[in-house]
Amino acid sequence: MDYSILQFLFFAEIIIFLIVVFSQMVKKNKNLVLFYLLQSTVVFLMLILISYSESSITLLVTAIIMFLVKVIIAPRFFLKLINNNQVKSSASSYLSTPVTLFVVMFIVIFANSSVFEVLISLSEKVDKTIPFAIASILSSIFLIINRRGALSQIIGILYLENSIISFAFLIEIKQTLVLELGILFDISVWIVIAVVFISMVYKNFGSLNISEIKKLQD
């Protein structure tokens, strides 16, 4: 990989990370979906660039199918769900915005600590980029933990999946085409099930707030 591609990967990874950070503060579900669309597009561009630099048809096919699933189908599903059920506003988070940002800061420090030296050493060419990927993964998990709304949790899981994929490509973990397609198929099925499940929960309980649903159980 030449220097310009590495530069692009660096910036792409920063965008992926920043999207996760901004999502921590966003309250509207629609914006969350749009952020996801943007993040998926960046991951798609990353894959396209890597496939170009390695002249890999396999990666190209994977990238195109990923584009279809994550940039077109999944956001459409979610936007339709939001419009049909009028779930415009996402439920609040457990921590306030300043505390949330404080935790994210700790995550960034942790991602840059010596704990991950082994992972960073896996690919010396992108050693400055990998900490951002790790911070994206951990921040995505934190997003799922911090959010009360089921929809934002599901989108958080998709952020996590994007972060893991970008991290895997940075350290050059590549699978066979069949396996990559299998993973994408898995994700698309998961999105369909999650959306159906969410709409059923919303119809029955009138809320997607996890705490409220728990109270109904009692």
Add this chain to the structure above:
Amino acid sequence: MGLLLQKEFFILAGIFVLGSIGSLLFRRNNNMANWWANSCAALGSLFGILLSGNVLLYNNIYTLQLPLTFSLLPVNVKIDMLSAFFILIISVVSLLSSIYAIGYMRQFYKEYNLGLFGFFYNFFILSMILVASANNALYFLFVWEIMSLTSYFLVIFEHKHKESIKAGFLYFIMTHIATGGILLAFLILYSFLGSFDFDVIRENVSSLPSFWISIVSLLMLAGFGTKAGIIPLHIWLPKAHPAAPSQVSAIMSGVMIKTGILMLIRLFFDVIPITPLWFGLLIIIVGAISSLLGVLYAISEHDIKKLLAYHSVENIGIILLGVGSSLVFLSFDLKSLALLALVAALFHTMNHAIFKSLLFLGAGSVVLATRTRNIEEYGGLIKIMPQTALFFLVGAISISALPPFNGFVSEWLTFQALFLGVMQFDIFTKGVFIFGIASLALTGGLAAACFVKAFGITFLAKPRSQKSENAKESSLLLRLPMAVLSLACLALGVFSIFVIPYLESLAGSLSIFAGISLVLVEGITFHTQNNSSSLAIIPVLIALLLTFVFSFIFFNWISRRQKEKIYSTWDCGGNLTPRMEITATSFSRSIVMIFSGILKPTKQINREYDDSNIKYFTKSSTVSLRMNDLYNKYLYCPISNFVYKIANFLRRIQCGIVNFYLLYILITIVILLILVTR
């Protein structure tokens, strides 16, 4: 020969699998399922006998490593002399129990699904055979778990009884705690030696630090000891064995608990034969306590199957006396004495399997005929079920270690091993051996007293209940296996002179005894280091026969001129009723009172009066005697309370909110990452 063994092994496994699947297919027709399951189990067991016989007679070690296995579960089978010996015992008992089951299980046709029973029954027997032949710890744990699970389902077969479900639950918990201990021990071995393979462990075990050898030994003893039923880890045994159908009780008590003994022998004499002296002494103490307390609890028991289950604890104790003595002798490099003690343990293992399964099958026939397990409701069955009574008597004599039956010879050998220990060592070690001898002597006497009670109250005098009066002799399918086992009890006793050399060569096949022999000369006369002992079982038999014949002749001679007159028994002016007979409770009461310090009996008297205000005229009174369960009170209840408190505290973690569970995952990942990269 190897190819022949391989064929036999696969045919054997195939028959059991066929038996299991076939039973499920016939689940809608209980009669077909019963015949299919038990016929396949019997046929499979027959192949088990052939397979083990082949190995034992020709000393062909059979090994098998399936090429298609994946690394996590390597199928590694090895049938050496020791494995073949246990497979032989498993197969013989399973064969006879399966024939018995064809007749016995008919009682359940209208109540339970025999297809499901047959499925688990066939897999249970197969898993025991696979356990005996495992040569890799992971593979062993896999088949061990199958054995535990299938036996659990057999214990709860009569699931309409709450007692069975409770017993099954206790068994499930205890067996998995045991498996946890065993797993931990193997993981420790793996962390040092880098392999689960028994052959690799055997080669490199000397590099294991002595501290870890002690830890592994203790974990193995606790794990396999729980399965074998040593005190105080036995609590599942008196509940689970009686809950299962009688032929399953026979297999569980006769052979399944022996898999624990097999593994103790396999590990401490073959795979890791470097245990310290204190460990051998500990096994002797555990054996002595188990044998003594086992028989004491048996004597106070009035449920016939529970009584027999407690005798299993006793006999496991006797086997452990032999195993422990052998380990102590090995620590002092007295190999021929160690060989003798191990032969005693192996012989008693075989004998116990034979007479205990005979007794359980006999008890099963009585329970089937009377529909009760309460001894107090039996009586007079010798007239109704004479053949069953005879078989039960043979079992009772054998387990009481009376000549010329098999139990006598193996206990005599155990005594010899213990006596030789007393002659060898320092005062402390001597003391442990003397404790073993004293407990074994007391156990023998108490076992005889217990079976006088069990046989006398069950078969003699008059029937004590309508159930006993209405009883009928068992069918041929039930009597035939009992007859074979009775003959085996006698044959193994009388012809022990031929059996012991076989057992000697079997124990001698373990590498630790290479080049060592007992120098057997004529019958059971053996010379060990500076010692010799002998037992002439055939002269003993002849002496017993002569005593019997002369007593008979003498009695007839002195009463030849007396005319026989039949009088009715003096009945104090009333009618003789079964209520006047001595009960099992009153029979055992004097012994229970002697050992009241251990058994802690409680007595509760309930009286009803004609007039509750004037308590002079009693309408009725009942006395109930119970034994305090010391293990529950002082061991298991405190542990259970402690666990309950911790669980209550930890419940707070279970808040029911998915976010918190994810937070736990994140914290765990972070901690693990820090630990890994530290």
